Amino acid sequence: MKTLKDVATVIRSKNAGPYELTFDVLFPDITTYERVVESGVVNAQSVSQLYGIPLEDVKGIIHFAPALAIKVTIKRPRVSGNLGESDVYGAQQHAPFLTLAIN
Amino acid sequence: MSTDVIRVLSPTAILGYGFPVASFEDGLSRNPDVIAVDAGSTDPGPYYLGAGVSFTDRQAVKRDLEYLLIAGRSRKIPVLIGSAGGAGARPHLDWCVDIVKEIFEEQKLSGRLAIIPSDISAEVVLEALEEQWIERVPSGPELFSEAVEASTFIVAQIGEEPIMAALEKGADVVICGRSYDPSVFAALPILRGFSRALALHMGKILECAAIAAIPGSGSDCMLGTLDHDGFVLEALNPERACTVTSVAAHTLYEKSDPRLLPGPGGALDLTDCRFEALDDRRVRVTGTRFVPTQDYFVKLEGARPIGYRTVSIAGARSPDFIEALDNILDGVRQQVRNNFPEVQEDDATLLFHVYGRNGVMQALEPETKVNPHEIGLVIEAVAKTQASANTICSFARSSLLHFGYPGRLSTAGNLAFPYSPSDFQAGAVFQFSIYHLMAIADPVSRFPFELLDLEVAS
Numbered sequence: 371m372k373t374l375k376d377v378a379t380v381i382r383s384k385n386a387g388p389y390e391l392t393f394d395v396l397f398p399d400i401t402t403y404e405r406v407v408e409s410g411v412v413n414a415q416s417v418s419q420l421y422g423i424p425l426e427d428v429k430g431i432i433h434f435a436p437a438l439a440i441k442v443t444i445k446r447p448r449v450s451g452n453l454g455e456s457d458v459y460g461a462q463q464h465a466p467f468l469t470l471a472i473n
Numbered sequence: 474m475s476t477d478v479i480r481v482l483s484p485t486a487i488l489g490y491g492f493p494v495a496s497f498e499d500g501l502s503r504n505p506d507v508i509a510v511d512a513g514s515t516d517p518g519p520y521y522l523g524a525g526v527s528f529t530d531r532q533a534v535k536r537d538l539e540y541l542l543i544a545g546r547s548r549k550i551p552v553l554i555g556s557a558g559g560a561g562a563r564p565h566l567d568w569c570v571d572i573v574k575e576i577f578e579e580q581k582l583s584g585r586l587a588i589i590p591s592d593i594s595a596e597v598v599l600e601a602l603e604e605q606w607i608e609r610v611p612s613g614p615e616l617f618s619e620a621v622e623a624s625t626f627i628v629a630q631i632g633e634e635p636i637m638a639a640l641e642k643g644a645d646v647v648i649c650g651r652s653y654d655p656s657v658f659a660a661l662p663i664l665r666g667f668s669r670a671l672a673l674h675m676g677k678i679l680e681c682a683a684i685a686a687i688p689g690s691g692s693d694c695m696l697g698t699l700d701h702d703g704f705v706l707e708a709l710n711p712e713r714a715c716t717v718t719s720v721a722a723h724t725l726y727e728k729s730d731p732r733l734l735p736g737p738g739g740a741l742d743l744t745d746c747r748f749e750a751l752d753d754r755r756v757r758v759t760g761t762r763f764v765p766t767q768d769y770f771v772k773l774e775g776a777r778p779i780g781y782r783t784v785s786i787a788g789a790r791s792p793d794f795i796e797a798l799d800n801i802l803d804g805v806r807q808q809v810r811n812n813f814p815e816v817q818e819d820d821a822t823l824l825f826h827v828y829g830r831n832g833v834m835q836a837l838e839p840e841t842k843v844n845p846h847e848i849g850l851v852i853e854a855v856a857k858t859q860a861s862a863n864t865i866c867s868f869a870r871s872s873l874l875h876f877g878y879p880g881r882l883s884t885a886g887n888l889a890f891p892y893s894p895s896d897f898q899a900g901a902v903f904q905f906s907i908y909h910l911m912a913i914a915d916p917v918s919r920f921p922f923e924l925l926d927l928e929v930a931s
Contacts, residue, residue, distance in 0.1 A: 379591060380722070384668070384726065384727050385515075385516060385610075385727065385901060386727055386728055386729040387515070387610060387613075387729075387908060388515060388519075388612045388905050388908050389610065389611070389612040389614075389908065390611065390612045390729055392725075392727070392728065394722070394725045395683070396718070396725070399850060420839060421837045421839070422836070422837065422839065423837070428622075429611065429612060429729065430729060432731065432732070434721075434724075434731045436717075436724070436746065436747075436748055437718060437722040437724060437725055437731070438718060438722075438723060439720035439722075439725055439731075441725055441729075441730075441731060443729040443730075443887050444860055446612070447611045447835065447836050447837060449517035449904065449905055450515075450518055450519075450905065451519040451520070451903070451904055451905060452904050452905075453779065453822055453824070453855060453902075453904070454822075454824055454835075455518075456826060456832060456833055456834070456835050457833060457834075458517065458518040458826040459516050459517075462833050462834075463833075463834060463837060465834070466837075466839050
């Protein structure tokens with residue numbers, strides 16, 4: 371079975387301000403991009419399961435064709451830099467997406 | 474110079490991140506109308522704003538500024554610096570102004586220096602709170618007066634308007650407090666009558682310099698050429714190229730929605746935006762719109778102190794210890810709580826970061842059934858005073874080192890310390906107290922600038 375890392379060229383996470391984490395999944399060509407978008411594997415339900423977070427903490431799933439990208443935004447578990455922080459920049463929260471199975 | 478196009482040179486993603494001299498000189502050979510650079514970010518976290526300290530190094534910032542100021546003054550083009558000192562509060566601004574003055578003196582430069590502070594007093598924010606001029610941002614909390622009063626510094630991200638006002642008064646160098654990243658790139662084009670939407674969108678990409686190219690770099694130069702219908706982006710290092718995908722992908726970077734990018738006074742709407750390749754190395758962007766908001770909002774940022782931190786770093790290799798770790802850490806927490814009432818009363822916090830298990834992702838980590846052969850531990854204590862943080866960290870470290878547990882084979886000590894001393898004082902700890910929008914009446918008069926004539930010392 372193929373996973374997202376087999377077909378994507380970039381899978382990354384980063385803060386979008388101190389309250390949100392945003393994930394970008396970029397594809398090499400329009401065919402791959404459309405195939406993954408149409409498969410619908412990246413959705414609010416699957417993201418909430420991947421990260422073990424409530425559905426309402428998934429703030430957006432955006433398909434952005436000009437960049438051949440799917441963007442996912444979730445609420446940060448804590449405000450960036452608050453007590454208990456483990457990733458101030460939010461740059462290492464992407465790994466669960468790597469092994470997301472695609473049809 | 475033709476008024477049909479305007480060229481903006483962006484030397485580096487963050488002032489102090491550097492750039493190859495060859496790229497910069499190539500940029501100058503293209504006759505830029507302005508050199509603009511962004512120096513700031515909230516990415517490095519609340520400490521730098523709260524403590525009034527720059528996250529970039531003074532020598533590195535001075536190195537970059539020397540090239541920018543010498544080029545700007547010899548070519549008689551403005552040099553615009555946004556978010557001075559990283560966080561852009563008064564101490565950061567003064568720090569950057571000091572470096573600029575030093576360079577003017579050493580290099581025998583002269584010119585008019587505009588300084589635009591963007592600090593907002595607690596009184597102004599409290600009044601705005603009272604008048605309901607404060608709004609939340611998505612996923613952000615409500616703002617309460619207690620958080621405003623506790624903040625050491627509060628800044629607003631200024632728009633392009635105060636910079637345009639300084640340029641109109643003849644400023645050759647403008648140093649801004651905290652500013653919306655695209656502002657310094659868009660100010661001169663907008664002043665010269667170019668589209669606000671296109672100028673801001675170009676600034677949005679230029680502010681990260683060559684990060685929008687492929688291969689990307691935060692330490693290399695980009696050139697933006699704006700006309701009345703669109704703009705062209707070009708990486709100045711021949712080893713990098715701007716492609717449709719690299720530029721469009723950059724539009725996503727650090728943003729929750731790439732189609733609508735809110736900023737001071739309104740939002741960039743990229744819904745009908747087109748990215749097209751002019752050749753292998755240049756991309757042209759058209760179709761960006763600017764949608765003004767009814768009220769003019771600026772983003773406020775504030776940070777407050779919450780105590781002092783001490784950390785200790787150690788590793789462990791005993792399989793029995795690693796297996797029993799959760800119970801052991803609970804036991805240590807209990808011992809610390811029994812010995813130090815401040816931890817009981819929540820005046821102090823003891824935390825363990827377990828690398829090799831969930832040190833990076835904590836609650837978000839889906840791999841919960843791992844069996845690492847070794848782990849890394851960071852013991853962290855945060856308390857009201859540094860002395861108290863030291864005590865709690867030290868006590869937790871020694872308790873953990875000698876903690877007895879069922880099945881323990883390695884009775885001489887549970888931890889491997891890479892360092893002596895094993896504990897590190899990390900100083901004051903801050904957290905973001907404000908990250909909200911505030912409506913203001915006038916974006917120019919709210920942020921008056923100081924204008925200084927810097928003469929060559931005789």
